[in-house]
Amino acid sequence: MALSLPTEDDKEDLLLSCRYGDTEDVKLFVDRFGPDPLNEVRDDSGNSVLHMACGNGHLDYLLSVVSPTLLSAQNNARSTPLHWAALNSHLPVVQRLVQFPNGPGKDLIDIKNASGRTPLGEAENVGWDEGAKWLVQVMNLDDGDKEEKQADEGVEVGPEDIEVEIQDAEGKVARMKISPQGSDPSKSS
Numbered sequence: 001m002a003l004s005l006p007t008e009d010d011k012e013d014l015l016l017s018c019r020y021g022d023t024e025d026v027k028l029f030v031d032r033f034g035p036d037p038l039n040e041v042r043d044d045s046g047n048s049v050l051h052m053a054c055g056n057g058h059l060d061y062l063l064s065v066v067s068p069t070l071l072s073a074q075n076n077a078r079s080t081p082l083h084w085a086a087l088n089s090h091l092p093v094v095q096r097l098v099q100f101p102n103g104p105g106k107d108l109i110d111i112k113n114a115s116g117r118t119p120l121g122e123a124e125n126v127g128w129d130e131g132a133k134w135l136v137q138v139m140n141l142d143d144g145d146k147e148e149k150q151a152d153e154g155v156e157v158g159p160e161d162i163e164v165e166i167q168d169a170e171g172k173v174a175r176m177k178i179s180p181q182g183s184d185p186s187k188s189s
Contacts, residue, residue: 021058
């Protein structure tokens with residue numbers, strides 16, 4: 001038996017159900033049309049079902065039925081569902097998105113929207129310290145070309161030291177060197 005295709009009204013109802021956390025209606029949609037349309041439905045601003053759910057702290061059922069590629073889907077402002085969860089301070093949702101098996105994982109934290117902000121930048125922009133701290137703890141800390149950074153910044157970085165550079169919402173860059181415990185902080189620059 002072939003599944004029918006959702007109408008525009010069905011799609012609008014689905015987006016509202018995701019926005020308001022009406023899991024039963026989302027399940028009915030999937031029963032009627034299958035899970036595939038969940039990956040394609042967008043509003044006029046390009047927001048997916050995950051944008052709606054994550055922005056409002058509702059994620060229970062959707063992650064079990066959408067494609068993992070939807071986690072990194074960007075809307076018209078190039079924001080991902082993680083941007084929306086961070087903007088609205090939903091820590092359990094942020095954690096589930098980043099830790100989702102077979103998803104993009106920590107790479108989600110590095111995606112910039114049209115304003116040039118990552119989800120971490122959005123968390124900082126709204127003053128959500130708890131979320132920003134968690135994102136920093138799990139984010140990719142790419143060593144990059146250490147020798148070039150050292151020359152550019154005049155900073156001595158030992159083999160066990162980690163240098164972190166974070167850009168805030170206004171484009172200001174904060175640099176921090178984290179040394180292993182027991183090292184002498186007076187030797188850092």
